[in-house]
Amino acid sequence: MSFVARRLAAFSTAIILLVIGGNTHAQKEYDIGATDAEIKIGQTVPFSGPYSVYASIGKTEAAYLKMINDQGGINGRKITLIQYDDAYLPPKAVEQVRKLVEGDEVLFMFQLIGTATNAAVQKYLNSRKVPQLLTGTGASRFTDPKNYPWTLAFNPNFKSEARIYAEYILANHPDAKIAVLYQNDDVGRDYVAGLKGGLGEKANSMIVGEASYEIDDPTVDSQVVKLKSTGADLLFDASTPKFAAQTIRKLADIEWAPVHILEMNASAISATLKPAGLGLSKGIISTSYSKDPSDPQWKDDPGVKAYFFFMAKYYPDGDKLNTLNVNAYSAAELLVHILRQCGDNLTRENVMRQATSIKDYIPSLALPGTAVSTSGTDYRINKQMQMMRFNGERWELFGPIIEDTGPVR
Structure with a gap:
């Protein structure tokens, strides 16, 4: 076989292998x-x-x-x-x-x-x-x-979100007396654990009261009254929309006006703040990782x-x-x-x-x-957030992007 013939044969073989390899790679x-x-x-x-x-x-x-x-x-x-x-x-x-x-x-x-x-x-x-x-x-x-x-x-992650609130509290309300309202399940317990983890050694002195509720409780009125009696001036509210709306109304009824931090899953205006009353919801603080379409x-x-x-x-x-x-x-x-x-x-x-x-x-x-x-x-997808405050009509973002760098769990 001539040199040219050998080169053509080798080239043909290479093309065949390339095609076979490409088909193998593209196999569904x-x-x-x-x-x-x-x-x-x-x-x-x-x-x-x-x-x-x-x-x-x-x-x-x-x-x-x-x-x-x-x-x-x-x-x-x-x-x-x-x-x-x-x-x-x-x-x-x-x-x-x-x-x-x-x-x-x-x-x-x-x-x-x-x-x-x-x-x-x-x-x-x-x-x-x-x-x-x-x-x-x-x-x-x-x-x-x-x-x-x-x-x-x-x-x-609820713990990540709560650690971000803790970072905000330590920076802006370092002397706060904190009351905690939470749902008695994995959700609420994660929020409480995250808050305490984020507050670190100050958790025991800053948290002055805790109250939980069950998902089939009719109201959280008694829990809110109990928490007011602790003398707290900041309420960390880890509740779902129905109970968050009740909490907002009850705070007004008993004339208790703590700094109110509300977990983001209960921050929807239509699901929580409107039922509670937009005026009563003014000043509530939460956090977000996405743009609010109502924000101009x-x-x-x-x-x-x-x-x-x-x-x-x-x-x-x-x-x-x-x-x-x-x-x-x-x-x-x-x-x-x-x-x-x-x-x-x-x-x-x-x-x-x-x-x-x-x-x-x-x-x-x-x-x-x-x-x-x-x-x-x-596995955490959303671990960067920005604080926001409700102005009576819509949420307003403020402060820097905060990333939770704490433990994954």
């Missing part, structure tokens, strides 16, 4: 719930029951994914979101999640709403290696890659404009100023980013790999100066 991989045409995901939402205020979260996310499908889907695949009502009841959540995994055969679970419902299905989903993705809760057990590697929370400073922001356009076209009955809907929009947006990163490898393992290796992703509604990064050892 699927688990149950994914095909060339579809990505099937599951969700339970409290469409009924005492926490049906959160139903709009599921409605916003369903609308967002419809918009993505109308735009051609994810890498050519349409998203099928199967939603069931769990009424915020853990046994019902277990039943519905099993149905989604074993009956509907979804690829993963997305944005289950609530701490108790997520806790009820966490071991089941992890034992079956089904991603429990972007859960609608910030309890620390949902950012625990060592014990629950298949669970990833979207909401800020964002009226020309491209992300906010896109959000308003989405709400008008895909969820016209929804309250476009409700921060629950804003957060749901951001969660769905992040889901789409993760799925696009998966490419043609739509296995459950790769979904988690992509979700836990996000680098400096900037959501369209993120506050300037914040970004999302995750790793195999830090």
